[in-house]
Amino acid sequence: MQTATLAHVARLAAVSENTVSRVIRNKGPIAEETRRRVLAAIEQLGYLPNRAAGALASSSSLIIGVLLPSLSNIVFPEVLRGIHAGLADTLYQPMIGVTDYDLDQEQRLLASLLAWQPAAIITTGFEHTQASRRMLANARVRVAELMDIDARPIDVAVGLSHRSAGVATARHLVSRGYRRIGYVGHDWTADRRAALRYEGLCQGLQEAGLSLVAEQRFDGPSSTLAGRDTLARLVEGDASVDAVAFSNDDMAVGGFMHCLAAGIAVPGRLALFGFNGLEIGQVLPKPLATIRSNRFLIGRVAVEKLLESGERSAEPQVIDTGFEIVAGATA
Template sequence: MPRKRNAHRSPDLPTLADVARLAGVSEITASRVVRDRGPIADSTRTRVLTAIAELGYIPNRAAGSLASAGSTLMSVLLPSLSNIVFPDVLRGIHSALTHTAYQPVIGVTDYDPLIEERILLSFLAWQPAAVILAGLHHTPTARRHLEHGRFRVAELMDIDGDPVDIAVGMSHRQAGYETGRHLVQRGYRRFGYAGHSVATDDRASARYEGLCTSLREAGLSLIAEHRQPGPSSTKAGRESLEILLGAEPSLDVVVFPNDDMAMGGIFHCMHSGIAVREKLGIFGFNGLDIGQAMPMPLSTILSRRFLIGLTAAEKLIESRERPQEKTIINTGFDIIEGATA
């Protein structure tokens, strides 16, 4: 006899009964694990959670009242809100949604794929109409849920890869390549790189790879590089440049992964009496206002952050149905010549 399924679920989506069957437990036990209610043996919980991940099961916290077909929730997962880059993206999203029925729900992942996965699964339980994330790389479990969901998906900032649905952003590899090309054309030959840990920063890694490629094509390479442990910050930029120049004082230009760290590099130069541009070129990334407000505007690359958020949200609300063809939108970037390199 055919099994009855929840009327609010696609017939292709797994049910709690499927989870229970795969885990070898009753539906009541599986439900208690999902709802985190009552005493459950660790081994039983592990079996149920493994079955949930394998099947891609999503509990419906809204009990059908916010099924994707009628939901006005848009889940937005961003790496940080303290980094000015992402509030700019969020402003773009907000601008696109202001006069619509859609409401963004924000989660912060701290650049951690496992935190992103946990927040994503929590949000999906409320059956959002769409999900917006930063970057194209996610845990296998998160990617599986994104691919099999009945909601729209926009992945922001990066277009160097295979999106689930829509990718909006720029080629970071190309941005790094153009950075090197621009600086070589300006006469720099002894390159240094002062960065931070890129273990979870795919976009900074791509820019670094692009930079190295352009230098190789010019018959050059990085003379020295240093990465501060932990996330990027102005303080990390200052400390990184100090260590870098201590090891290799002959550098004539240093590339930083972002404007925050580049500003720290400028502060180190000010403290140490190093003439920026005359003795050492400084180059950043993002085109932040603070860098352009300096007496010597920062040489950098402008990323169109507001446009990325705006475009992504506008594309998502064009249609609730996910098309067969994936969409990649290149918002591009600009080199700001500035006065520091």
């Protein structure tokens, strides 16, 4: 059987080979009917584009490099679902690397991805090594930094203001009548966004003439177990705390489990407030009060913005996908 070529696709779709190439690379204006005919011809013929040759000819490929801190944390698989949704009607494919919150690992993965001449790079947050920042700044590709908008991006930032989310947490708790508010968190070394939410929480309390009355941080990554044990230490140290803001929902769910085991009434004796809006928090005996971030939307919007143009804008762009307070029943 003869292998299908670009010329075969063009003949079947009744277009030029250049038009087929532009559809494959998603470059330039293409009428929707033309795009549909070309994609139908590709499917009918089983045509496989020569990605390597395309990369050599156009100085870019159909790869979108994606660097995520983790795939075990449910937050980032949801971002990845959004990225896949944004790519669904294109011929671009994600090439995924997991950094484990290690900036040196991000640098190594980034160098490897850039060697493939990707059409774009998606990273998480604004924290990079100097070498990574130089590579991203100098690369001839679009760059999206996700999850955070509290700094100036290299090209495009898509996410939410974590400092504003912290302020909103404080205002919500104060509006519910809580005055002796504590904080339970995890290590900030690799999680700048948690630190920003903490800063916002303190700012919001200061606006109300208040400050944190107690705080405990776990020396390691967030987990339900860490949340349980860290809340136990906090309430043992200050039994007068009437509400606790957690660095995220994982920690808050663990805190809720401690309250169940210790017979601490929630929210009657102690209010609990998380961050992320994870499903696990909403299936507790009392749904968790929290802030929901739009993780799927972040991934999808990032891809759509990157594919709008192959050129960076003169000024970096910031896209705020916002957040919402979930009142729940724990605060």
